[in-house]
Amino acid sequence: MIRVAALVTCIATSTAAAEFEFCWEGANDYRMEGWMTVPDAALAKPLVTQDDVTGFFIQGYKDDVPIGAWDLSQLTVFTSWNLSFDPRGMVFPTGGMHDSPKGQAWNAGGRADDCGDPGFGFNSGTNAQDLCVNNVWRTDSMISRYTRFPVFEAGTANLDCGGAALLGHLSPSVRSASR
Numbered sequence: 001m002i003r004v005a006a007l008v009t010c011i012a013t014s015t016a017a018a019e020f021e022f023c024w025e026g027a028n029d030y031r032m033e034g035w036m037t038v039p040d041a042a043l044a045k046p047l048v049t050q051d052d053v054t055g056f057f058i059q060g061y062k063d064d065v066p067i068g069a070w071d072l073s074q075l076t077v078f079t080s081w082n083l084s085f086d087p088r089g090m091v092f093p094t095g096g097m098h099d100s101p102k103g104q105a106w107n108a109g110g111r112a113d114d115c116g117d118p119g120f121g122f123n124s125g126t127n128a129q130d131l132c133v134n135n136v137w138r139t140d141s142m143i144s145r146y147t148r149f150p151v152f153e154a155g156t157a158n159l160d161c162g163g164a165a166l167l168g169h170l171s172p173s174v175r176s177a178s179r
Contacts, residue, residue: 016040017054019154020085022092023161024122026141030067030131031161032122034058035154036085043087047101050083058106060120060131067133068120070107080109080121085151092149098125104149108132124149 017039024032037055042048057071075081082105084093096102098110108114108121108131115121115132123130128142129149 018043019055020151021154021157022149022151024129024149025161026129026131026138026143028140029063030061030138030141032058032060032131033161036083038085038087046086046088047093048083048085048087049101050081053083053085056083056106058120058122060122060133068115068118070115070120074107074116079107080105080114080123081107090151092124092151094124094129094149095146096126098123104129112137 017037019035019037021035022033026032035055035057036053038048038052039054042052045052053072055072057069059069060067080098082099082103084101084104085091086093092104093102094104098105098108103126104122104124106122107116107119108123110123110125112121112123112130112132113135115135117134119132119134121132123132124145126145128145129147130143131138131141
């Protein structure tokens with residue numbers, strides 16, 4: 001019985017998956033970079049959600065200085081966690097409620113004041129796209145809620161988010177440590 005359980009665990013953890021990168025530019029020299037891993041089977045769905053994502057990491061910057069990061073290892077029952085990804089359009093839908101299929105809440109709910117202290121999060125809701133830093137809604141990071149938020153297959157695009165070296169260029173040890 002133990003051998004069967006071990007075999008099932010190995011098979012379940014070796015599911016083929018795709019890795020994606022993204023970069024967001026906010027107002028006043030705020031930016032966020034990140035990556036996510038999605039099992040190949042979920043990519044056939046019209047909308048990938050937080051329940052499908054198996055790896056996720058975001059890093060925030062202000063004037064090219066790191067201001068915080070968040071990844072799935074920090075997820076708790078109290079975390080605001082809503083992710084919608086359109087794999088056909090290669091975008092994160094934006095413009096709707098933060099907890100709807102057209103919104104995003106990555107460790108930051110509708111008021112973007114619940115990311116922890118220290119903490120970091122991103123929110124795209126009916127008001128704007130913006131950041132949370134140390135439980136503070138950074139209204140100075142706000143951009144239009146309708147701003148397109150593209151996603152790219154890892155390593156296929158030269159992402160330029162207007163700042164220093166991008167997440168895709170992080171050393172393998174940094175990327176592995178955040179998984």
